[in-house]
Amino acid sequence: MEAEVLINDKGIESESEPGSPLAAFASTVIALDHVHKIYKMGDVEIHALRGVSLQIDKGEFVAIMGASGSGKSTMMNIVGCLDRPSKGRYFLEGQDVSGLSKDDRADIRNRKIGFVFQGFNLLARTSALENVELPMLYLGVKHADRIRRAKEALELVGLGQRLNNMPNQLSGGQQQRVAIARALVNDPSIILADEPTGNLDSRTSIEVMDVFQYLNREQGITIALVTHEPDIAQYATRVVVFKDGKVRRDYAVENRRSARVELENLPANVDDEEEEDEL
Amino acid sequence: MNLWVTFKVALSALGRNKMRAALTMLGIIIGVGAVIAMVGVGQGASASIQQQIASLGNNMLYVWSGSQNQGGMRGGSGTAATFVPEDVDAIERECTAVKEASPAVQAGGQLVFGNQNWSPSGRIVGTNEKFPSIRAWPIASGEFFSDADVKTAARVCVLGKTVVDNLFEGADPVGQTIRVRNLPFRVLGVLSSKGQSSFGQDQDDTVIVPYTTEMKKLLSITHIQYAMVSAISPGATFLAQEQITDLLRQRHKLSANQDNDFTIRNLTDVADAANQSSSIMTNLLASIAGVALMVGGIGIMNIMLVSVTERTREIGIRMAIGARSRVIRRQFLIESITLSLVGGIIGVILGVAASIVIANTLKWPTLISPISIIVSVVFSGLVGVIFGYYPAVRAAALDPIDALRYE
Numbered sequence A: 001m002e003a004e005v006l007i008n009d010k011g012i013e014s015e016s017e018p019g020s021p022l023a024a025f026a027s028t029v030i031a032l033d034h035v036h037k038i039y040k041m042g043d044v045e046i047h048a049l050r051g052v053s054l055q056i057d058k059g060e061f062v063a064i065m066g067a068s069g070s071g072k073s074t075m076m077n078i079v080g081c082l083d084r085p086s087k088g089r090y091f092l093e094g095q096d097v098s099g100l101s102k103d104d105r106a107d108i109r110n111r112k113i114g115f116v117f118q119g120f121n122l123l124a125r126t127s128a129l130e131n132v133e134l135p136m137l138y139l140g141v142k143h144a145d146r147i148r149r150a151k152e153a154l155e156l157v158g159l160g161q162r163l164n165n166m167p168n169q170l171s172g173g174q175q176q177r178v179a180i181a182r183a184l185v186n187d188p189s190i191i192l193a194d195e196p197t198g199n200l201d202s203r204t205s206i207e208v209m210d211v212f213q214y215l216n217r218e219q220g221i222t223i224a225l226v227t228h229e230p231d232i233a234q235y236a237t238r239v240v241v242f243k244d245g246k247v248r249r250d251y252a253v254e255n256r257r258s259a260r261v262e263l264e265n266l267p268a269n270v271d272d273e274e275e276e277d278e279l
Numbered sequence B: 001m002n003l004w005v006t007f008k009v010a011l012s013a014l015g016r017n018k019m020r021a022a023l024t025m026l027g028i029i030i031g032v033g034a035v036i037a038m039v040g041v042g043q044g045a046s047a048s049i050q051q052q053i054a055s056l057g058n059n060m061l062y063v064w065s066g067s068q069n070q071g072g073m074r075g076g077s078g079t080a081a082t083f084v085p086e087d088v089d090a091i092e093r094e095c096t097a098v099k100e101a102s103p104a105v106q107a108g109g110q111l112v113f114g115n116q117n118w119s120p121s122g123r124i125v126g127t128n129e130k131f132p133s134i135r136a137w138p139i140a141s142g143e144f145f146s147d148a149d150v151k152t153a154a155r156v157c158v159l160g161k162t163v164v165d166n167l168f169e170g171a172d173p174v175g176q177t178i179r180v181r182n183l184p185f186r187v188l189g190v191l192s193s194k195g196q197s198s199f200g201q202d203q204d205d206t207v208i209v210p211y212t213t214e215m216k217k218l219l220s221i222t223h224i225q226y227a228m229v230s231a232i233s234p235g236a237t238f239l240a241q242e243q244i245t246d247l248l249r250q251r252h253k254l255s256a257n258q259d260n261d262f263t264i265r266n267l268t269d270v271a272d273a274a275n276q277s278s279s280i281m282t283n284l285l286a287s288i289a290g291v292a293l294m295v296g297g298i299g300i301m302n303i304m305l306v307s308v309t310e311r312t313r314e315i316g317i318r319m320a321i322g323a324r325s326r327v328i329r330r331q332f333l334i335e336s337i338t339l340s341l342v343g344g345i346i347g348v349i350l351g352v353a354a355s356i357v358i359a360n361t362l363k364w365p366t367l368i369s370p371i372s373i374i375v376s377v378v379f380s381g382l383v384g385v386i387f388g389y390y391p392a393v394r395a396a397a398l399d400p401i402d403a404l405r406y407e
Helices: A002-008 A021-026 A072-079 A102-112 A128-139 A143-156 A172-184 A202-218 A259-265 A273-277 B003-015 B018-054 B085-094 B147-151 B161-168 B211-219 B234-251 B268-310 B312-320 B325-361 B370-396 B400-405
Strands: A028-041 A044-057 A061-066 A087-092 A113-116 A190-194 A222-226 A238-243 A246-252 B060-065 B098-107 B111-113 B116-118 B124-127 B139-142 B156-159 B177-180 B183-191 B207-210 B226-231 B262-266
Touching: A028 A072, A044 A072, A044 A087, A044 A222, A044 A246, A061 A072, A061 A202, A072 A190, A072 A222, A102 A113, A102 A128, A102 B312, A102 B325, A113 A172, A128 A143, A128 A172, A128 B003, A128 B312, A143 A172, A172 A190, A172 A202, A190 A202, A202 A222, A202 A259, B003 B018, B003 B325, B018 B268, B018 B325, B018 B370, B060 B234, B085 B098, B085 B226, B085 B234, B098 B211, B098 B234, B111 B161, B116 B161, B124 B211, B147 B211, B156 B161, B161 B183, B207 B211, B226 B234, B234 B262, B268 B312, B268 B325, B268 B370, B312 B325, B312 B400, B325 B370
Parallel strands: A061 A222, A061 A238, A113 A190, A190 A222, B124 B207, B156 B183
Antiparallel strands: A028 A044, A028 A087, A238 A246, B060 B226, B060 B262, B098 B124, B098 B226, B111 B116, B111 B177, B139 B183, B156 B207, B177 B183
16 A cells, blocks of 8 residues: 555655555554645745655665755655654554654654764763764663673774774764664664764774675675765665655666675775774 | 663763863852852851851840839839749749740849959859750859759859859869858859850859749849740740740739730840741852753753754764654753753862862851762753753754754
8 A cells, every 4th residue: 555655646756666555564664655744834834845755665775865845854854753744644664653742752763763963972981882882872772781782882893992992082974883883783663864974984884884785795684775876876776866855766776886896996095094993 | 762871872972072061060069069068158157147146045034024014003024922932843844845844033133262352253153963964064063052042942053154254263162162142152153154155244253053042042032034935946936935835824823914924035036036036047059059040941952052053964964864853852951961960069079179168268167067068969950951951942943954964
């Protein structure tokens, strides 16, 4: 049924093939059903989303693109359960979360969603390990388990040697990897990354994309990544383009880029201390 | 998420900005320190006033025989002949609020020793052996006369310091014999110096003899002029007064329409007035210090509000990764309570230290009561709750999307 919605929605150049509707439903992580978002600014109503229907399946790596004001950020806020749709429904792993209370949404964010932001958003003067522990604190995980899982997550992103470093002792790429570790430590249904490479130089961007591709490929983690850079979108498996509050295009990526291969072909950075932490 | 974890989160959040935490606490530290020191000074003053009052006697009452007012003959207090030593025995025996009582008579007269003579302004006072205890007036040397001396109307006496100075000129009077109104009396002891009374009278210019001796051998009377009574506690003086009134009216067979033939003077009135003035002083000091504490609390609120604004992003991050609003509220509340409680405890330590310094350098008596310590610590905790609540609510009410976007 969700798949049909996708196909029936006019204006979508549906180039992806979700396979049989039943199978797709079983492995669907995100399903938006005619979602609208209307902001009231005084007397003026702003239609940020005008009936978005979108489905993301387990194991997908989706790049969300669009100009600013296209509605992609609003869509990500709704998918991240930071906001609620004004109209329409949102299913997260089959559960209708569009009408949940503030507290319930906090719990959903804690258990099922991992956020990675453009500005890293780590707690200052707090070690990498403690930053990664934070989501587990709010989940109520025991101290010993917290430490163990935080270490594992940091090792997974290649920061096993940087556990006790403060954010200001880490490079931008390392900080973003701490943020990724924090996002995946509660084993979420999906990682939402909002312009994760926006503050990084091109080489570090490739390194961060390498982490995402690794997690997606080896761990089967579902990722939705907002970007306005077409280059970065090429690392994903699928691209969804927003315009004027609607999905304009939705296509599978051809000639997908591999961050791993590109890194191997780049000249080694002589004074790059990150080499030792490489995956 | 349990409270302990929130507590640790709050502590580590405070630990990230130690300088600010310390400065925020400073207001509370000064406030609580001032409360402790000021109340200490006030209570010390109050205690020393009470000590002075107590030196007047132990919760004392004077029962004066009434004025003679019969058949046109009128005289002052102590002239009526209705008050007898048996009344005083009865007062001591039957009034439950009375601890001790002594019959008392007094008369003027000359003392002679060798070629010196002296007429004490405090007169020749006759009492029983309980005088030192009732008046809280210990003996400095020798001893006070005994129960037996009273019973046998022995010619013995105890001298006040001024009398000794004037009659003996430095010689030891104990064991000597002086003439009191021309009768020889053996000196048993000397009273400790009590100085001036609150009315400016020299209390040491007196000689104490057994009341029986004075009644029979000096004055030849069978009634007493007054009685000294001590109540069992400061609060019991009014009860004692009532009980004595009832008893004496009954013993003197006074009908309901007759006036008392005695007057009771209660030294507690004086003590109350003094206590009241010292407690006004304590309250004044405490309220000034309380204002300081209040200012400290507002300081905490101010910093916490700034902190909420400054940490908007942190709050956004915490909310995005799953902290419920109430967890955020609790964290900020615990932060402010921790600041104010720790500040309060440091303040107590400083306040105690300050009052010790005041006691030693200014020679002011200070008294630190455990109650003022407990009250200040509890109050500083409350300051944390009250002034931390609004900032905490502000933090919890933030929208995570706006908070994350906040620059």
